[in-house]
Amino acid sequence: MAKKKLEKAAKKAIANAREAVDDAAKAVRKLERTSKRRVKKLDAEVAALTKDAARSAKRIDRASRKVERAAAISASAEELARESEDYATGRIAEARSAEAPGPARADPNSVESDVFVEPEIDPPTSPGSAVEPSFRELRDEAKRRSIPGYSRMNKAALVEALGGS
Known part of the structure; x- marks a missing residue:
């Protein structure tokens, strides 16, 4: 009888073990589904972040091109300011050298006015160089x-x- 009890207990233990294995397999499948869902969710987040990063890179690229253009414009403006200053200095020097103590009139009854009109003078250029x-x-x-x-x-x-x- 003890042998039958042992066999019965062994069969019951085997049945319980099979049930535990089945429960474990179900739990693994459930975890796999949960894990798969999490992986899909993470993939979607990565894709969205990648898209955002690409958009940000484009914005940065556009901004850097604008900065480069602004720097070029600034350099051109500085160059133009220097040229204008040089031109104005030259004109002032020419005007001072051409200044007379006062306008001379040949005839007091003439119609000429007392207003001094400056002749047209081209901007100064260095000899041998063409105007840029x-x-x-x-x-x-x-x-x-x-x-x-x-x-x-x-x-x-x-x-x-x-x-x-």
């Missing part, structure tokens, strides 16, 4: 020659693209 074309002139020439990307070039790039003309 303006940014707009360079851009128009690049457009006429159908140079690709001319609208995004600064003055130095336009000069280089036009062959230093």
Whole structure:
């Protein structure tokens, strides 16, 4: 009888073990589904973050191009200011050297006025150098020659693209 009890207990233990294995398998499947859901959710989040990063990179690229253009414009403005200052200094020096103590009149009854009119004087240039074309002139020439990307070039790039003309 003890043998039958042992067999019965062994069978019951085996049945309980099978049941435990089945429960464990169910739990694993449930965990797999949960894990798969979490993986899908994380994949979606990664995709969204990647998209956001790409958008941010584009914005940064656009902003850096704007900064580069602003720097080029600033450099052109500084150059223009220096040229204007040099031109104005030259004109002032010419005017001072041409100044007379007072206007002389040949005839007191003449109709000439006392207003001094300055003659037209071209801006000073160094001997042997041609007048450098303006940014707009360079851009128009690049457009006429159908140079690709001319609208995004600064003055130095336009000069280089036009062959230093």
